[in-house]
Amino acid sequence: MTSEVRTAPNPYKVSCAGILRRSPTIQLPATSSTRWHLFPHFPQSVVQVDEQRMSRAFHHIPVLKEEVLATFRSVMPGVIVDATLGGAGHASALLAERNDLAVLGIDRDAIARAAASERLEPFGDRAHIVAGTFSTMADMVEASGSWINGRPIVGILMDLGVSSPQLDDETRGFSFRADAPLDMRMDMSDGPTAAEYIESVDLDTLRALLREHGEQKFANAIAKSILARQPKTTSELVVAVEAAVPMAARRRGHVATRAFQALRVAINEEDRELEEGLRSALAILAPEGVLAVIAYHSGEDRVVKEFLRTQSTGGCTCPVMLGCVCGATPTMSVSRGGAIVASENELDVNPRARSARMRVGRKVVA
Numbered sequence: 142m143t144s145e146v147r148t149a150p151n152p153y154k155v156s157c158a159g160i161l162r163r164s165p166t167i168q169l170p171a172t173s174s175t176r177w178h179l180f181p182h183f184p185q186s187v188v189q190v191d192e193q194r195m196s197r198a199f200h201h202i203p204v205l206k207e208e209v210l211a212t213f214r215s216v217m218p219g220v221i222v223d224a225t226l227g228g229a230g231h232a233s234a235l236l237a238e239r240n241d242l243a244v245l246g247i248d249r250d251a252i253a254r255a256a257a258s259e260r261l262e263p264f265g266d267r268a269h270i271v272a273g274t275f276s277t278m279a280d281m282v283e284a285s286g287s288w289i290n291g292r293p294i295v296g297i298l299m300d301l302g303v304s305s306p307q308l309d310d311e312t313r314g315f316s317f318r319a320d321a322p323l324d325m326r327m328d329m330s331d332g333p334t335a336a337e338y339i340e341s342v343d344l345d346t347l348r349a350l351l352r353e354h355g356e357q358k359f360a361n362a363i364a365k366s367i368l369a370r371q372p373k374t375t376s377e378l379v380v381a382v383e384a385a386v387p388m389a390a391r392r393r394g395h396v397a398t399r400a401f402q403a404l405r406v407a408i409n410e411e412d413r414e415l416e417e418g419l420r421s422a423l424a425i426l427a428p429e430g431v432l433a434v435i436a437y438h439s440g441e442d443r444v445v446k447e448f449l450r451t452q453s454t455g456g457c458t459c460p461v462m463l464g465c466v467c468g469a470t471p472t473m474s475v476s477r478g479g480a481i482v483a484s485e486n487e488l489d490v491n492p493r494a495r496s497a498r499m500r501v502g503r504k505v506v507a
């Protein structure tokens with residue numbers, strides 16, 4: 142295999158631990174695996190990291206942007222951890238609005254980190270990007286100690302799920318809209334692909350996963366059909382689902398939507414990530430710090446709601462009529478009014494915001 146080295150024209154100025162460190166040039170070995178990991182949606186002949194091409198390739202409209210800005214407006218000067226950096230839409234808006242804030246950005250997707258790196262370049266050392274999963278947020282904060290330099294973690298944003306570029310990338314297998322290998326990993330360097338997962342999963346587990354994601358009636362039939370057909374591509378998965386659901390029983394939307402979501406959640410261990418990420422966030426947040434979580438399906442919104450409820454009651458289950466007699470201590474306060482959702486104006490420009498639910502908690506001073 143050739144290991145010819147080409148020099149990319151765009152120096153990544155933002156510090157980016159884990160993939161590309163501050164460097165005047167980026168050296169990309171021209172191997173197919175490098176191209177695949179960094180830019181799988183580009184033709185094999187394209188090796189250069191072209192700035193314009195990258196911006197075009199990563200187009201994600203940050204959801205509830207105004208509401209996120211309003212949420213963090215009250216925080217003290219310090220560091221915001223953007224635990225789902227994506228293309229840095231929220232992060233760049235926060236940095237532009239408040240010059241007394243810095244952002245530690247985390248993402249498990251190398252393409253997102255590269256795009257964010259480019260977008261955050263104008264903010265210089267006020268942004269620091271780390272590769273990894275947010276379940277280990279506390280470790281990443283510790284490892285970034287010299288950049289944080291004693292500043293408090295005054296806010297944490299978790300904008301869950303996948304970004305538009307991940308969904309729209311025709312090579313990554315997240316969507317039934319394009320035929321692609323059944324991959325679905327946010328971090329393409331780690332863990333089994335969805336096709337590999339299907340090779341090893343048993344019927345009970347797959348059926349339970351589909352049920353959890355809304356396939357009440359046909360979970361068993363879909364699971365059996367998937368295991369029998371062993372799909373290797375998105376279109377083969379669609380065929381497997383279609384074969385199990387009678388035409389008359391199909392609801393609004395694409396018949397395979399829930400199966401795709403269920404597999405994506407399993408492949409990326411999104412349930413465990415969320416549970417551990419929320420605990421990790423609470424542990425690193427400074428007193429009075431704000432946690433904002435945007436969820437896109439009812440299952441994950443329920444987890445966030447329950448977490449905030451438990452933290453705001455301290456786990457107290459005493460009858461309301463009697464008042465608390467168990468001595469539970471709340472760790473967060475939650476504003477009344479439930480979840481924040483997108484305005485009609487936002488939905489007009491970004492229909493993907495329709496399912497977004499943002500919940501906010503503030504760490505209580507001990």
Ligand SMILES: C[S@@+](CC[C@H](N)C(=O)[O-])C[C@H]1O[C@@H](n2cnc3c(N)ncnc32)[C@H](O)[C@@H]1O
Pocket residue numbers: 201202203204224225226227228229230231232247248249250253273274275276300301302303304305327414
């Ligand atoms: C909805 S997008 C975030 C978009 C971002 N707020 C913006 O304004 O561009 C979610 C991002 O979180 C990343 N992600 C999802 N789960 C993650 C996890 N457990 N750990 C780290 N990153 C994760 C995905 O790779 C994706 O880039």
